[in-house]
Amino acid sequence: MKKEQTISVIGMPMDLGQKRRGVDMGPSAMRYAGLIEELEKLGFNVRDYGDIAIDRPGSDDTQELRNIKEVIEASEKLQQQVTAIQEKDSFPLILGGDHSMSIGSIAGISKRYKNLGVIWYDAHPDMNTAETSPSGNIHGMPLAVNLGVGHPKLTTIGGYAPKLKPENVVIIGARDIDEGEREMIKRLGIKVFTMHEVDRLGMQRVMEDTITYLAEKTDGVHLSLDLDGLDPQEAPGVGTPVLGGLTYRESHLALEMLAEAELITSAEFVEVNPILDVKNHTADVAVALITSLLGKKLL
Numbered sequence: 001m002k003k004e005q006t007i008s009v010i011g012m013p014m015d016l017g018q019k020r021r022g023v024d025m026g027p028s029a030m031r032y033a034g035l036i037e038e039l040e041k042l043g044f045n046v047r048d049y050g051d052i053a054i055d056r057p058g059s060d061d062t063q064e065l066r067n068i069k070e071v072i073e074a075s076e077k078l079q080q081q082v083t084a085i086q087e088k089d090s091f092p093l094i095l096g097g098d099h100s101m102s103i104g105s106i107a108g109i110s111k112r113y114k115n116l117g118v119i120w121y122d123a124h125p126d127m128n129t130a131e132t133s134p135s136g137n138i139h140g141m142p143l144a145v146n147l148g149v150g151h152p153k154l155t156t157i158g159g160y161a162p163k164l165k166p167e168n169v170v171i172i173g174a175r176d177i178d179e180g181e182r183e184m185i186k187r188l189g190i191k192v193f194t195m196h197e198v199d200r201l202g203m204q205r206v207m208e209d210t211i212t213y214l215a216e217k218t219d220g221v222h223l224s225l226d227l228d229g230l231d232p233q234e235a236p237g238v239g240t241p242v243l244g245g246l247t248y249r250e251s252h253l254a255l256e257m258l259a260e261a262e263l264i265t266s267a268e269f270v271e272v273n274p275i276l277d278v279k280n281h282t283a284d285v286a287v288a289l290i291t292s293l294l295g296k297k298l299l
């Protein structure tokens with residue numbers, strides 16, 4: 001992000017990609033936690049575009065994938081909104097919403113870059129397909145879709161595919177990986193820092209490696225941060241918590257290092273579910289992390 005850039009906030013109250021209700025309130029929870037005010041305090045010119053209109057989950061159980069029609073419609077809307085923001089050279093900051101929203105956000109963002117990099121900060125790789133998914137939930141599929149693997153109606157959102165090259169993706173914090181995802185990670189040669197590598201190397205080294213790896217070959221980098229990448233003790237308001245996650249401190253360091261490197265050109269914070277949360281703590285965590293990413297310094 002460039003200092004002189006304005007920030008454009010978009011809410012994606014998406015809950016169609018999984019079955020637990022409440023994640024559609026994630027954008028409000030982050031706004032309520034003071035997001036816009038905090039960004040203004042940092043000196044940014046912030047424009048809040050409000051929320052994308054999302055249909056209620058359909059009752060039609062005969063769809064090829066649960067809610068696929070509604071997910072496609074919502075993704076197309078988000079994709080157009082993001083494209084318009086980038087045309088104004090403003091920094092897109094998208095609030096979620098379940099992670100299926102990344103199909104739309106990255107469809108919009110990647111249009112602008114020949115070699116978009118993505119940091120997928122998440123307990124899950126989200127690389128399932130309809131064939132490998134244990135749940136049938138689209139929020140477990142968006143990274144595969146953006147790599148061009150999955151239902152053709154999803155991979156071609158925005159009118160082109162694929163959005164990402166496997167060598168431009170780094171996954172950080174993975175610790176719940178399904179069999180089909182493991183196979184795809186190996187087949188495509190995706191760079192993954194699982195919790196094992198984070199424990200062994202430490203977050204500082206993980207981020208140094210990530211930054212060097214992406215800086216060389218990308219012309220923009222999108223951060224897709226799923227709050228379940230953090231440990232459920234520190235971010236309880238998520239629908240698919242997994243033990244043994246990244247700490248709040250590690251996550252701050254990671255985002256501060258990204259700010260220093262001036263690598264990130266767009267970002268999204270997803271899977272905040274206030275119904276499952278404790279006193280909006282997870283939204284507070286998300287807002288604190290966003291300010292670190294956008295350059296808040298302690299001294």
Ligand SMILES: NC(=[NH2+])NCCC[C@H](N)C(=O)O
Binds near residue numbers: 176271
């Ligand atoms: N964005 C998320 N929280 N994804 C969780 C996915 C969980 C599991 N791998 C699935 O496919 O259903």
Ligand SMILES: [Mn+2]
Binds near residue numbers: 229
């Ligand atoms: Mn996740």
Ligand SMILES: [Mn+2]
Binds near residue numbers: 099124126139226
């Ligand atoms: Mn995810």
